[in-house]
Amino acid sequence: MLGLNKKDTYLLLLVAGLVIFAPFLLNPFPEGSAMAQFNAGYPDLMQRFVIFGVFAIGFNILFGLTGYLSFGHAAFLGVGSYAAMWMFKLFGMNVLPALGLSILTSGLFAVLIGYISLRRSGIYFSILTLAFAMMSYSLAYSVLATDMDGPDRQGLLQKGLTGGETGLQLTLEDPRIFGQQTAGEGNIPVPNIFGLEMRSAVEMNVGDWVFTFSVGYYFAALVMLLSFYLSIRIFRSPFGMMLRAIKSNQHRLNYTGLNAKPYMLAAFVVSGMYAGLAGGLMASMDPLAGPERMFWTASGEVVLMTILGGVGTLIGPVLGAGAIKYMENILSKINSDILHTWFAFLPDGLEDFVITLIYPFIGKGWHLTLGLIFMAVVIFLPGGLVEGGQRIARLFKRKKPSTKTPDGKTTPAE
Amino acid sequence: MGILEVKNVGKRFGGLQALGDVNLSVAENSVHAIIGPNGAGKSTLLNVLVGKLIPDTGSVMFDGQSVLGRKPFEINQMGISRVFQTPEIFGDLSVLENMMIPCFAKRDGSFTANAIINMMKDKEIVERAEQMLEEMNMADARDDNAATMSRGNKRRLEIGMCLAQEPRLLLLDEPTAGMARADTNNTIDLLKQIKEERDITISIIEHDMHVVFSLAERITVLAQGTPLVEDTPDNIKGHPKVREAYLGESQDAA
Numbered sequence: 006m007l008g009l010n011k012k013d014t015y016l017l018l019l020v021a022g023l024v025i026f027a028p029f030l031l032n033p034f035p036e037g038s039a040m041a042q043f044n045a046g047y048p049d050l051m052q053r054f055v056i057f058g059v060f061a062i063g064f065n066i067l068f069g070l071t072g073y074l075s076f077g078h079a080a081f082l083g084v085g086s087y088a089a090m091w092m093f094k095l096f097g098m099n100v101l102p103a104l105g106l107s108i109l110t111s112g113l114f115a116v117l118i119g120y121i122s123l124r125r126s127g128i129y130f131s132i133l134t135l136a137f138a139m140m141s142y143s144l145a146y147s148v149l150a151t152d153m154d155g156p157d158r159q160g161l162l163q164k165g166l167t168g169g170e171t172g173l174q175l176t177l178e179d180p181r182i183f184g185q186q187t188a189g190e191g192n193i194p195v196p197n198i199f200g201l202e203m204r205s206a207v208e209m210n211v212g213d214w215v216f217t218f219s220v221g222y223y224f225a226a227l228v229m230l231l232s233f234y235l236s237i238r239i240f241r242s243p244f245g246m247m248l249r250a251i252k253s254n255q256h257r258l259n260y261t262g263l264n265a266k267p268y269m270l271a272a273f274v275v276s277g278m279y280a281g282l283a284g285g286l287m288a289s290m291d292p293l294a295g296p297e298r299m300f301w302t303a304s305g306e307v308v309l310m311t312i313l314g315g316v317g318t319l320i321g322p323v324l325g326a327g328a329i330k331y332m333e334n335i336l337s338k339i340n341s342d343i344l345h346t347w348f349a350f351l352p353d354g355l356e357d358f359v360i361t362l363i364y365p366f367i368g369k370g371w372h373l374t375l376g377l378i379f380m381a382v383v384i385f386l387p388g389g390l391v392e393g394g395q396r397i398a399r400l401f402k403r404k405k406p407s408t409k410t411p412d413g414k415t416t417p418a419e
Numbered sequence: 420m421g422i423l424e425v426k427n428v429g430k431r432f433g434g435l436q437a438l439g440d441v442n443l444s445v446a447e448n449s450v451h452a453i454i455g456p457n458g459a460g461k462s463t464l465l466n467v468l469v470g471k472l473i474p475d476t477g478s479v480m481f482d483g484q485s486v487l488g489r490k491p492f493e494i495n496q497m498g499i500s501r502v503f504q505t506p507e508i509f510g511d512l513s514v515l516e517n518m519m520i521p522c523f524a525k526r527d528g529s530f531t532a533n534a535i536i537n538m539m540k541d542k543e544i545v546e547r548a549e550q551m552l553e554e555m556n557m558a559d560a561r562d563d564n565a566a567t568m569s570r571g572n573k574r575r576l577e578i579g580m581c582l583a584q585e586p587r588l589l590l591l592d593e594p595t596a597g598m599a600r601a602d603t604n605n606t607i608d609l610l611k612q613i614k615e616e617r618d619i620t621i622s623i624i625e626h627d628m629h630v631v632f633s634l635a636e637r638i639t640v641l642a643q644g645t646p647l648v649e650d651t652p653d654n655i656k657g658h659p660k661v662r663e664a665y666l667g668e669s670q671d672a673a
Contacts, residue, residue: 008540009537010539238535239534239535241537241539242534242536242537242538243519243523243533243544244532244534245538246512246516246520246538247523249516250509250512250520252511253511253512254507254508254509256507257503257508257509258492259492259495260469260492260495260500260503260507261500261520261521261580262495262524262525262528262529262584263492263520263523263530267530268530271532271534
């Protein structure tokens with residue numbers, strides 16, 4: 006189907022099914038129950054799942070296929086966000102042109118950074134990309150945030166191109182020449198797609214359960230599915246094979262009459278455009294762009310997502326993005342009161358002891374839990390969560406007479 | 420006028436004159452071996468031919484065009500393929516994919532942005548790669564991971580990948596180094612077969628005299644960066660200068 010082989014079609018359909026039914030799947034616990042805080046089926050978080058999914062899918066095209074570890078991909082995320090914000094400010098609140106400009110701008114940005122960074126490989130490439138991302142961060146934080154209008158004018162560029170620390174925000178004075186300048190009652194209009202607002206949502210009550218379906222989530226999910234489909238096509242194309250050949254043996258490739266440079270640069274730019282698209286989506290869901298989106302921790306996060314899910318696998322980055330965003334938003338919300346209600350059945354002394362043990366790993370300490378899980382995955386499952394899934398699948402398959410083993414598609418993390 | 424003309428090539432690394440004044444002419448459709456003791460400059464010469472090193476002096480012409488200053492992939496596209504001392508293949512890829520890459524390089528040149536088409540649907544390329552695997556007697560290994568093959572089979576695949584590009588000159592750098600006798604003989608037979616079936620010039624750098632005398636039509640003996648003699652295998656065998664070069668080296672080593 007759609008030019009994919011059977012296995013890839015199933016994978017695409019599986020991912021499509023998961024994202025379409027996510028509002029149900031992620032809300033397994035009834036509202037008001039003790040477990041309700043593990044529900045992740047609210048639009049804000051689901052949007053983050055799919056947006057970071059796009060980011061990680063794109064990152065995997067570079068890191069998974071070529072093995073070049075970029076440590077500055079957040080720069081493209083930020084550029085994409087700022088581009089989308091300027092589209093909202095200048096032309097109107099439709100998200101499609103905004104995403105278009107996000108992809109274009111981050112693509113151009115990636116040509117520049119990639120051309121220079123790809124002169125080196127290995128750790129030097131990573132350091133160069135990191136340097137570029139941090140330069141972009143300071144540009145956004147201060148250099149481009151100075152008053153470019155002049156002291157006696159209060160125009161669009163009063164807070165520069167990026168808005169500095171507070172970020173780039175929409176205002177009522179923005180021209181929005183193709184859209185409304187103000188929505189009814191003097192409010193700032195919200196991002197929409199041909200009038201359908203991103204934040205509008207329908208709630209469905211089934212017994213004690215509440216399921217929310219939001220336009221923003223389904224739009225982002227559709228974009229993620231398209232991105233995922235495109236990445237499958239890239240993985241299976243001659244271009245994808247050349248990228249894997251670069252990772253495997255660049256030396257041989259050069260002596261086989263192929264120029265690795267343009268392949269690398271193309272992969273870098275495609276990957277940067279994915280990141281820009283993710284940034285544009287973020288701005289579309291919540292029209293605000295700040296420089297912290299370009300900080301090196303944001304670049305590190307996508308590396309973690311990709312490695313956690315499975316480097317070089319198709320679905321791995323999506324799983325990794327989901328896992329990390331779930332922990333960030335769910336684990337961090339658990340506090341000691343909640344722990345006390347869970348362990349109330351224990352004798353007092355024991356209850357306090359258990360809670361003291363668990364407490365460092367929840368709430369603000371969720372990074373500790375993430376670190377432990379990450380270490381466990383890298384040590385025991387170098388192929389990430391995907392390898393874990395394959396091992397479980399193999400356990401079940403062994404019981405059947407068929408001797409077929411799953412295709413060894415995973416490449417170990419490096 | 421040979422297909423490969425090396426004139427007055429010199430290369431110095433710091434205090435070491437790796438190549439003195441090398442003149443070499445490889446006739447089209449011949450098998451030309453370059454032998455010499457360790458440190459004679461064989462590998463340096465090869466690296467000059469494939470564009471990895473740029474010589475300090477002299478010229479290297481392939482089929483009337485200079486190769487100097489061109490990048491390895493450009494020289495390859497001119498029609499020179501290189502087989503490495505340790506087999507260099509794409510270990511993470513399947514055997515068929517390994518064979519498809521040179522087929523793409525031959526058809527599409529050094530870069531094409533075919534990122535959307537499914538490579539397995541590119542019938543022409545898949546058929547050509549399968550045909551090459553058939554010719555190399557490797558059709559059974561089609562879907563195996565290339566890294567899992569034996570050294571002899573990796574060598575066979577590497578030679579096949581070079582041939583898939585239909586090069587006019589095949590350079591082999593000690594193709595049987597580190598091989599068992601049986602694998603060495605297989606490689607000799609393979610190279611003989613290639614020579615019989617194709618219009619191709621083969622230039623071979625080798626330590627193993629058994630390989631050299633089984634294959635070569637002309638032999639150049641290199642010693643201390645300069646060609647000592649160039650002659651037919653029969654004349655080289657008893658040549659006093661050649662013996663001196665090799666015995667002299669073994670005295671130094673002792």
